[in-house]
Amino acid sequence: MLDYFAKKKSIKFKELTGDYFEAVGKINDQNYLLIKPVTFVNNSGIAAREIFEKYSLSPEEFLVVCDDTNLKNYDLRVRMSGGNGGHNGLNSIIYHLMSDQFPRIRIGIGNNPTDIILSEYVLSEFSKSELEEYENTFNKSSILIEEFIVGGSKKMLEANSVLMKSENQNNSNQ
Numbered sequence: 001m002l003d004y005f006a007k008k009k010s011i012k013f014k015e016l017t018g019d020y021f022e023a024v025g026k027i028n029d030q031n032y033l034l035i036k037p038v039t040f041v042n043n044s045g046i047a048a049r050e051i052f053e054k055y056s057l058s059p060e061e062f063l064v065v066c067d068d069t070n071l072k073n074y075d076l077r078v079r080m081s082g083g084n085g086g087h088n089g090l091n092s093i094i095y096h097l098m099s100d101q102f103p104r105i106r107i108g109i110g111n112n113p114t115d116i117i118l119s120e121y122v123l124s125e126f127s128k129s130e131l132e133e134y135e136n137t138f139n140k141s142s143i144l145i146e147e148f149i150v151g152g153s154k155k156m157l158e159a160n161s162v163l164m165k166s167e168n169q170n171n172s173n174q
Contacts, residue, residue, distance in 0.1 A: 001065050001107060002034050004138045005145055018054075020047035032149045037089075044089040045096030052097060059102040063148045063156075064093060065141065071108025074137045078144065078160045079104050080153055103153050105144055107137060 006013060006023045013021040013036060023034040033055075037047035048064075051057065066089055071077055081101045084091040094100045126134065140163050148156040 001105075001138055001141050002036055005142050006034060008142055018047065018050045019043075020050065027146060027149050030150050041089040041092075043092055045092035045094070048093045049096040059097060059099045060153060062097075062102045063145065064090065064102060064104040065145070066090060066104065066106055067109045068106035069109055069111055071106060071110075073108055073110040074133060075108035076137060076140055076144075076160075076163075077106040077108075078157065079106070080157070103148065103156065105141055107134075107141060 002023075003013075006025075009025050009027075011023045011025040011034075013023045013034070015021055015038075019039050020035040020037050022036075025032050025034070033051070035047060035051055037044040039046055048062070052062070066087060068077065068085065068087065070085060080103050082104075083100060084094055085106070087106075090104070093102070143159055143163065144156050147159040
């Protein structure tokens with residue numbers, strides 16, 4: 001998702017000395033930073049802590065975007081805080097930040113097939129057809145990320161509400 005957003009905004013991730021890659025951008029007058037941990041998912045919190053210390057952030061200023069095997073493919077879930085929901089990366093972030101009070105966007109990738117180990121499933125590349133199917137989900141996520149950047153959690157929640165109403169109307173019209 002972050003690669004998709006970065007490409008859409010014509011910014012590129014750069015490798016630095018920390019435990020993450022970063023891409024810097026600007027929307028209107030608002031600067032933002034995207035980070036992708038380069039550690040194992042179970043240690044994503046290390047990169048989060050590095051960013052918090054480097055930029056003196058509060059949890060509310062930090063949006064986490066992650067996959068979720070508990071959600072159906074292409075579904076989105078936005079939360080302002082909460083537990084890890086069984087996600088090792090979120091668990092690590094909560095542990096290293098000593099807080100679960102950060103917003104997150106969870107993108108459904110469905111349950112892993114029984115013949116594949118979970119780690120192999122979540123680390124596998126999307127096929128071309130899967131990427132095409134995720135296009136709508138990534139577009140919605142991009143809107144939410146952009147609203148977060150320019151207006152914070154409140155604006156992101158308002159945009160999510162509008163997106164959900166629109167989706168519900170589309171589903172009822174089909």
